[in-house]
Amino acid sequence: MEYHTMKLLVAAIPLLAGAWICFPQQAHSQTVFQLTVKDHHFEPDHITVPAGERFMIELNNQDTTTDEFESYDMKFEKIVVPQGTIKVHAGPLHPGTYTFFDDYHPDEAKGTVTAEEKK
Incomplete structure (x- = not known):
């Protein structure tokens, strides 16, 4: 390895270590909510x-068809294959009610998320 390349690598190590310290993984874990889509309906639907x-x-x-989990309100859309599982990150939300649906079956598969202030 050339002298200049080695010098750059050695100089970068403290910077990379500092970036790891300054940008740690999320301090607290997110709450996970479990939903199922079956017969083109969400369970639970709220x-x-x-x-x-x-x-x-x-x-x-749990449908035999591919679904597209989508929410205009919460700004996500993700494909989920039959018998597959996906994870979607959302929030933080202002207090209120937000909708989600299956874009392939929007009249059947729909639901809501209500964000409430802590009491």
């Missing part, structure tokens, strides 16, 4: 989450 906090929705597709 969840309540804490306002102002990030959370994760884990969706298991």
